[in-house]
Amino acid sequence: xxxxxxxxxxxxxxxxxxxxxxxxxxxxxxxxxxxxxxxxxxxxxxxxxxxxxxxxxxxxxxxxxxxxxxxxxxxxxxxxxxxxxxxxxxxxxxxxxxxxxxxxxxxxxxxxxxxxxxxxxxxxxxxxxxxxxxxxxxxxxxxxxxxxxxxxxxxxxxxxxxxxxxxxxxxxxxxxxxxxxxxxxxxxxxxxxxxxxxxxxxxxxxxxxxxxxxxxxxxxxxxxxxxxxxxxxxxxxxxxxxxxxxxxxxxxxxxxxxxxxxxxxxxxxxxxxxxxxxxxxxxxxxxxxxxxxxxxxxxxxxxxxxxxxxxxxxxxxxxxxxxxxxxxxxxxxxxxxxxxxxxxxxxxxxxxxxxxxxxxxxxxxxxxxxxx
Amino acid sequence: xxxxxxxxxxxxxxxxxxxxxxxxxxxxxxxxxxxxxxxxxxxxxxxxxxxxxxxxxxxxxxxxxxxxxxxxxxxxxxxxxxxxxxxxxxxxxxxxxxxxxxxxxxxxxxxxxxxxxxxxx
Numbered sequence: 117x118x119x120x121x122x123x124x125x126x127x128x129x130x131x132x133x134x135x136x137x138x139x140x141x142x143x144x145x146x147x148x149x150x151x152x153x154x155x156x157x158x159x160x161x162x163x164x165x166x167x168x169x170x171x172x173x174x175x176x177x178x179x180x181x182x183x184x185x186x187x188x189x190x191x192x193x194x195x196x197x198x199x200x201x202x203x204x205x206x207x208x209x210x211x212x213x214x215x216x217x218x219x220x221x222x223x224x225x226x227x228x229x230x231x232x233x234x235x236x237x238x239x240x241x242x243x244x245x246x247x248x249x250x251x252x253x254x255x256x257x258x259x260x261x262x263x264x265x266x267x268x269x270x271x272x273x274x275x276x277x278x279x280x281x282x283x284x285x286x287x288x289x290x291x292x293x294x295x296x297x298x299x300x301x302x303x304x305x306x307x308x309x310x311x312x313x314x315x316x317x318x319x320x321x322x323x324x325x326x327x328x329x330x331x332x333x334x335x336x337x338x339x340x341x342x343x344x345x346x347x348x349x350x351x352x353x354x355x356x357x358x359x360x361x362x363x364x365x366x367x368x369x370x371x372x373x374x375x376x377x378x379x380x381x382x383x384x385x386x387x388x389x390x391x392x393x394x395x396x397x398x399x400x401x402x403x404x405x406x407x408x409x410x411x412x413x414x415x416x417x418x419x420x421x422x423x424x425x426x427x428x429x430x431x432x433x434x435x436x437x438x439x440x441x442x443x444x445x446x447x448x449x450x451x452x453x454x455x456x457x458x459x460x461x462x463x464x465x466x467x468x469x470x471x472x473x474x475x476x477x478x479x480x481x482x483x484x485x486x487x488x
Numbered sequence: 489x490x491x492x493x494x495x496x497x498x499x500x501x502x503x504x505x506x507x508x509x510x511x512x513x514x515x516x517x518x519x520x521x522x523x524x525x526x527x528x529x530x531x532x533x534x535x536x537x538x539x540x541x542x543x544x545x546x547x548x549x550x551x552x553x554x555x556x557x558x559x560x561x562x563x564x565x566x567x568x569x570x571x572x573x574x575x576x577x578x579x580x581x582x583x584x585x586x587x588x589x590x591x592x593x594x595x596x597x598x599x600x601x602x603x604x605x606x607x608x609x
Binding site for chain 1: 533536537570571573575577578579581585587592593594595596597598599600601602603605
């Protein structure tokens with residue numbers, strides 16, 4: 117049985133390891149977690165993440181040593197159902213939700229999660245971004261239907277938090293293989309400019325600036341302004357923008373920026389934020405592909421877990437996070453992808469080189485799902 | 489003027505023939521050079537992703553001992569990737585891209601429906 121245990125060093129890629137361990141049923145040991153740090157061991161947000169994992173599974177065994185530098189995790193069965201979780205405010209809900217998105221389709225009963233904490237911060241993908249990119253991506257893999265939604269009930273900016281989101285996801289027995297090789301051209305740009313506990317005018321100023329940059333490419337731009345008030349506005353002031361470019365073949369590329377959290381560095385003007393965010397979207401368009409750069413690992417995971425058929429997805433350049441995810445997929449599922457570079461030709465003006473990822477799914481079937 | 493034109497044509501022909509001959513020189517070398525150039529330009533991504541993970545250097549050997557009792561603890565900056573870095577899926581943009589430049593903006597124009605379409609679309 118010892119061969120079924122995987123051992124890793126350090127707290128980087130923490131979520132990937134625990135999520136893949138849960139899906140594959142392989143035990144995992146993570147050692148030397150910040151062992152040379154002045155403040156060694158797991159942080160509060162990681163402990164919070166482990167608690168969330170414990171809530172969605174049944175029969176998981178988690179052992180942590182006294183200093184918190186070694187974690188042993190033996191996954192249980194994915195149970196799902198209604199859960200509530202107060203996410204630690206060191207990281208935004210996006211940090212927790214990214215992992216839940218990967219696990220949710222493989223639960224016993226469909227997940228109904230209420231997550232509280234920071235909905236928008238500058239470091240992690242925000243709930244607005246996941247709502248507009250990750251959900252349509254999962255639909256391509258056949259995860260769709262009644263009760264597949266992500267709602268922002270209350271908005272809570274960093275550092276105070278106080279936001280609330282509701283996420284439900286139907287369960288699937290198998291995942292459909294996909295052939296996403298041509299993203300098509302971008303037909304429209306949508307977005308949300310949000311503001312809480314500041315003047316509602318901030319959102320309008322963001323929209324104005326972002327439009328100024330994007331209008332030279334396409335006229336069909338609509339950026340919705342979202343100003344939440346009273347108890348729905350969380351504990352900290354702030355504002356931000358999420359932009360999504362939708363292509364003819366139903367791919368979504370997104371970019372986002374949030375204001376600097378109160379008391380953590382120089383404040384940013386809404387005009388600058390709007391312009392910079394628009395430029396980030398252009399950067400994302402330049403990278404291109406059928407999947408947005410922050411959702412690459414979700415797409416690759418669903419390809420791996422697909423039926424035993426060929427899946428192809430065109431991606432932009434691979435960030436270190438995705439590269440590590442590919443290595444972890446090999447460790448946990450023994451799947452290696454075929455990776456081909458598609459050079460962009462000189463005269464076409466379609467951004468940088470793209471990468472075609474091909475694999476044959478492991479034919480994963482959800483043993484947790486109840487048969488009705 | 490006709491004479492000069494025909495002369496120049498002949499010269500061109502000669503040049504062409506010479507060129508044709510020169511073109512045949514060292515074909516193998518040229519091909520291998522082109523192959524190497526291509527190899528450099530397109531790094532083998534598969535090797536990059538799956539191949540370079542074998543050497544997980546043991547940090548214990550590198551630690552220096554002071555007087556046989558104390559060990560010098562150093563931050564793990566030298567490692568290829570930081571084992572304890574922040575776990576975040578965000579991909580930071582390439583700093584060399586300046587989206588204020590017209591050249592950069594032009595490089596993505598055909599990604600939009602307003603750009604140029606291929607003939608078969």
